Amino acid sequence: MSATPVLDAEPFRDADLKKGSRFWLSPWHLVLLPIALVMVLPLLWMVVTSLQTLNETRHYPPTLLPNSLEWNNYRAVLQEAPFARWFLNTLIVTVVVVIGNLLFCSLAGYAFARIKFFGREVAFVLILATLMVPFQVIIIPEFLIVRRLGMIDSLGALILPNLAGAFGIFLLRQFFRTLPIELEEAARIDGCSRLGVLFKIVLPLSGPALATLAVITFMWTWNDFLWPLITIYNPDHMTLQLGLATFQGAHSSTTNLLMAANVLSLLPILVLFFVAQRYFIRGIATSGLKG
Amino acid sequence: MPGLTFDHVTKVFAGDTVAVDNFSLSVKDGEFMILVGPSGCGKTTALRMVAGLERITSGTISIGDRVINDVSPRDRDIAMVFQNYALYPHMTVYKNLAFGLKQRRVPKDEIAIRVKGVTSMLGLDDLLGRRPAQLSGGQRQRVAMGRALVRQPAAFLLDEPLSNLDAKLRVQVRGDLKRLHQRLDITTVYVTHDQVEAMTLGDRVAVMSGGVLQQLGPPQDVYDLPVNLFVAGFIGSPPMNLLRATSRDGVATAGDLSLLIPGLADGEVVVGLRPEHLRIAEGDQPAMEFHVEVVEPLGDGVIVHGSVAGQLVTAPSGTQAVLSPLPGERAELTAKFEPTVRPTPGERLRLGVDPAKAHVFDARTGDAIARTG
Numbered sequence: 001m002s003a004t005p006v007l008d009a010e011p012f013r014d015a016d017l018k019k020g021s022r023f024w025l026s027p028w029h030l031v032l033l034p035i036a037l038v039m040v041l042p043l044l045w046m047v048v049t050s051l052q053t054l055n056e057t058r059h060y061p062p063t064l065l066p067n068s069l070e071w072n073n074y075r076a077v078l079q080e081a082p083f084a085r086w087f088l089n090t091l092i093v094t095v096v097v098v099i100g101n102l103l104f105c106s107l108a109g110y111a112f113a114r115i116k117f118f119g120r121e122v123a124f125v126l127i128l129a130t131l132m133v134p135f136q137v138i139i140i141p142e143f144l145i146v147r148r149l150g151m152i153d154s155l156g157a158l159i160l161p162n163l164a165g166a167f168g169i170f171l172l173r174q175f176f177r178t179l180p181i182e183l184e185e186a187a188r189i190d191g192c193s194r195l196g197v198l199f200k201i202v203l204p205l206s207g208p209a210l211a212t213l214a215v216i217t218f219m220w221t222w223n224d225f226l227w228p229l230i231t232i233y234n235p236d237h238m239t240l241q242l243g244l245a246t247f248q249g250a251h252s253s254t255t256n257l258l259m260a261a262n263v264l265s266l267l268p269i270l271v272l273f274f275v276a277q278r279y280f281i282r283g284i285a286t287s288g289l290k291g
Numbered sequence: 292m293p294g295l296t297f298d299h300v301t302k303v304f305a306g307d308t309v310a311v312d313n314f315s316l317s318v319k320d321g322e323f324m325i326l327v328g329p330s331g332c333g334k335t336t337a338l339r340m341v342a343g344l345e346r347i348t349s350g351t352i353s354i355g356d357r358v359i360n361d362v363s364p365r366d367r368d369i370a371m372v373f374q375n376y377a378l379y380p381h382m383t384v385y386k387n388l389a390f391g392l393k394q395r396r397v398p399k400d401e402i403a404i405r406v407k408g409v410t411s412m413l414g415l416d417d418l419l420g421r422r423p424a425q426l427s428g429g430q431r432q433r434v435a436m437g438r439a440l441v442r443q444p445a446a447f448l449l450d451e452p453l454s455n456l457d458a459k460l461r462v463q464v465r466g467d468l469k470r471l472h473q474r475l476d477i478t479t480v481y482v483t484h485d486q487v488e489a490m491t492l493g494d495r496v497a498v499m500s501g502g503v504l505q506q507l508g509p510p511q512d513v514y515d516l517p518v519n520l521f522v523a524g525f526i527g528s529p530p531m532n533l534l535r536a537t538s539r540d541g542v543a544t545a546g547d548l549s550l551l552i553p554g555l556a557d558g559e560v561v562v563g564l565r566p567e568h569l570r571i572a573e574g575d576q577p578a579m580e581f582h583v584e585v586v587e588p589l590g591d592g593v594i595v596h597g598s599v600a601g602q603l604v605t606a607p608s609g610t611q612a613v614l615s616p617l618p619g620e621r622a623e624l625t626a627k628f629e630p631t632v633r634p635t636p637g638e639r640l641r642l643g644v645d646p647a648k649a650h651v652f653d654a655r656t657g658d659a660i661a662r663t664g
Contacts, residue, residue, distance in 0.1 A: 182377035185344050190438075191365040191394030204381045 046266075050074070050259035057255045073260040077247075080257070083264060085236055086243035093158045093239060094221040100163035101217045102210055108164065109172030110198045114184065124173070130166045135226070143230060157231040158239065162221060168213050175209035176202055211279035215272065222269055240265040293355025294320045295341065295446050295478055300350035302336050302502075310336040312502035313350070318446075321476040323469075325493035325510075327483055329525070333502035334482045338448050341480060342371050354445050365394070370439035371448040375455060376431045378423040384434050385419040391442045409441045412471075429460045436468075440475070447479040453488060465491060486526055490514065498522050520604070520657040523563045523650055529594060529625045532569075535602040535654065536562045543651060546601025546622065548579040550646045560660065561604050563650035566594065569626040572643030581624060581642040583634045595626045595634055599642070604654075 045064065049057055050073055052066045077083060111117070112124050142161055143152075151157040179202060187201045188194075203210065228242040235243070244265050251258050295318040302311040311333040318324040326334040339345040341352055343364035351358045359367050370391070378387050385406060392402045410416050413433045423431055432452065439447060452468075453461045469492055472479060483489055489496050490510045498505045498513060498521075506518045517523035523531045536545035538560045543550045545562050572578035585596040603622035626642060634640055651660045 180375070180377065182373045182375060183379060185342070185364075186371070186373060186377040186438075187379070187390075188344075188364045189342055189367075189369065189371050190391035190442075193365070196394070201379060 046259050046262055049256055050263045052256050054254060054256055070256065073256050074264070077257050077260045077264065080251075081243060081247050081261070082235060083240075083243070083261070086238050086240045087264075089155060089237060090222060090239040090241075093155055094218055096159050097162045097221045098214050098217045100159070101165060101168045102214060104164035105168030105172050105213060106198065106203060106206075106210075108169045110176055110202060112169065112173045113176035114181070115194070127166045127169055131170070139226075139230065146231060152231055153233050153237060155237060158221075158224075158228055161227075165217075168217065171213055172206070172209055175206055179205055208279060211276065215276045215279055218272060219269060293357075293445055293478070294318050294322070295324075295480065296351075296353045297337070298351045298353070300337070300340065300352060301348045302333070302340060302345060303348045309502050311340070314499075314502070314504055315350075316497055316504060316507065318478055318480060321478055323472050323479045323481065323492060323494045325481050325483060325489045325496045326499060327486060327489040327496055327525075328499035328505075330484055332499040334484075334499050335450055336502075337499070338371075338450055338480060338482045341367075341446070342369055342448055343367050368445040369448055370442045370444040370446075372435045372439050372450065372452045374451040376423075376435040378431060378434055378438070380423050383420050383422060384415060384426070387423070387434055388415075388437050388441050391438065395442075405441050405443075409437045412440075413437050428456055429464065432456060432464060436471075440471075445478065447477045449479065449481045451483055451485075452481075453483075454485070468492060486528060489526070496526075498525060500525070516659070517563075517650065518659050520561060520563075520652050523652065523659075527565060529566050529627065531650070532564045532566065532622075532624050533604040533652075534562045534564070534599075534622055534624075535604050536560050538651075543649075546579060546599055548577060548599070548601070548644065550577050550644060550649055552646060552649070552651060555651060555660065559654035561652040561654050561657075563652060564624075564644060565648070565650075566625045566627040567592075568645060568648040569624075569628075570643045570645075571628070571632065572641035576643040577646060578641045578643045581626070581640045582621075583636055583638045583640060586634060586636060588630065588633075590630065592630055593628050593632060595628060597624055597626075597640075598622060599624045 045062075048064055048066055051069045051071070052063075052073075053068070053070055056063065056066060108127075112120060146152060146157045146161065149156075149160070151160060183201055183205075184197045187197045192200060223241060224239070225241040225245065228239045229245070232238055232242060235246070238246070244261055247261050248258055251261075297314050297316040300311055300314045301309070303309050314333070314337060316324070326337060328334050336345055340347050341359075343359070343362065347360050351360055353359060354367065354369070379390065382390065388406045388409060389402045392405060397405075410419065413436060415430070415433055415437055418426065418430060418434070423434070426434065432455070435452070439449075453464055456464060465488060472492075481488070481492060489498075493510055495508060496510045496513050497507045500521050506513055506522045513522060513526055517526060517531075520533065524533060534545040534548070536543045536548075536550075537558075538544075538552070538555045539557050541551060541553050541555050543552055543555060543560055543562055548562075550562065570576075579599045579601075581595075581597050581599050583595055583597045587594040587596070598621040600620065601622045602620075603624075624642075628634075652658060653660055
């Protein structure tokens with residue numbers, strides 16, 4: 001009997017991750033609970049402060065229980081600054097960048113994983129090496145390029161330079177290489193082109209890696225501050241993080257409004273993390289596995 | 292349906308590894324051709340070149356009159372069954388079967404008809420909605436077969452399709468395969484290292500070693516008349532016993548065995564004796580003393596391992612010139628008897644040899660020596 005393993009379908013099962021999580025209390029929880037508390041406290045404080053009156057926020061010692069729930073803080077924030085506009089800008093930039101990364105990193109990652117071409121290894125190492133270049137080093141050249149393209153102070157400046165990244169290419173290449181190559185060979189004999197193989201066979205089997213890349217790219221883009229700060233001046237073109245910073249400058253004394261603004265900007269990320277956290281775990285847990 | 296031709300095909304991998312060396316073979320229309328050999332002999336590479344998964348270094352492969360060297364895999368009109376089946380894990384059985392047809396823009400209702408035809412032939416009708424992960428090994432194997440059949444290709448390539456099945460299922464599927472081929476008459480190239488599959492399935496067998504075609508012919512011919520030491524040692528189970536011998540005046544002497552072989556030139560030779568041709572000696576038959584060591588009853592026969600005086604020879608790969616006899620005064624020997632014969636370990640038997648059934652090889656070249664008598 002040959003030892004070649006039969007290709008097992010669906011190599012990733014949620015059940016594998018859930019195994020062992022049925023115990024509701026283990027000694028580890030005694031260690032983890034205080035740490036979790038320390039982590040959650042600032043977040044909680046932020047939410048509480050956002051619901052307090054200005055006087056309550058100045059109370060010493062600070063109170064963690066508000067006397068009343070001042071939902072008006074949120075209304076005030078939304079009136080004083082174009083939060084809806086900023087939210088929409090951020091959403092546009094983030095969604096386009098995520099889609100761009102999924103598409104372009106898939107294409108590049110697949111080429112590096114499976115297509116033999118001259119200089120493949122060298123090109124891949126060069127791309128990997130760019131991961132080691134700090135962003136601060138390339139800010140000025142990147143700014144000059146974007147200005148030459150006439151994109152300064154537009155959402156294009158935030159989108160175009162981030163449509164593909166070395167990290168995504170690396171992540172997907174590594175994942176694609178773990179897929180059994182016979183599947184792709186079978187598909188090519190069945191009549192697929194290279195692109196057909198990528199879109200009909202490889203990508204449908206790469207859910208966990210794609211989800212991981214999408215979530216990470218989403219977080220990076222949503223939270224990006226430095227690059228928007230440099231390229232965007234018009235308040236109507238600002239993203240949430242940048243807008244929040246300008247709002248902070250103008251409302252440094254009204255802590256409750258500031259915290260309400262913070263909560264608003266943080267909400268989407270929190271939701272995303274709760275929805276997609278298993279993909280973080282899967283992405284990390286499966287990248288070293290090969291059935 | 293057209294045949295398939297290898298014309299002086301060579302494949303050299305990076306690093307100068309010659310996987311297939313000047314390989315020529317013509318598979319006739321509708322023929323079941325077996326490529327058999329030990330692992331690393333180039334048989335799978337030869338198959339993958341037909342599929343278009345490996346580039347051909349030199350020579351040509353044609354299907355019918357059409358040279359396919361530079362044709363992409365999808366335009367070659369071939370179908371392949373992989374050793375590990377390579378079913379698409381994210382598709383149901385139906386979609387796996389329909390995928391190739393869909394890629395070729397076959398109309399939907401025709402796809403349904405053709406898939407139906409294949410599934411009822413292979414008994415897959417109840418599994419259409421399942422994913423590959425929900426199938427047993429045998430079912431997966433049948434889906435893989437179905438995926439190839441549904442395309443109605445010009446040639447059918449199978450790469451060790453039975454090696455992932457358990458022994459019982461393998462025998463059953465082997466029979467199914469043969470029946471299927473008799474019914475459909477598709478030109479088939481079947482790669483295996485299992486010589487039982489090679490013997491039972493093929494119209495003809497191509498024995499390969501070291502990238503070189505060693506012998507080509509119907510299975511029985513290859514078994515009866517191996518052209519060299521490699522084929523002699525590879526085809527047959529248990530394998531042929533190969534003893535070093537000296538030939539003088541038409542008599543080959545190996546240990547205490549002397550075989551009269553008319554017309555045999557003087558020199559070093561190797562005598563090959565199939566285990567099933569050895570008998571307990573009767574009368575004045577040439578014989579040798581056999582020390583029984585291990586007895587393996589099989590039910591329909593009994594395999595006996597032991598030793599005789601003389602020197603054993605290992606089968607080289609290909610037509611390697613240098614033969615190294617294994618050290619020792621005594622040579623291990625295997626014999627296969629009728630089930631009624633039950634020797635006990637430690638017993639000494641006189642083993643008779645029918646000179647007409649002994650094979651003789653040139654010890655220098657490894658080639659079979661033509662028998663004049």
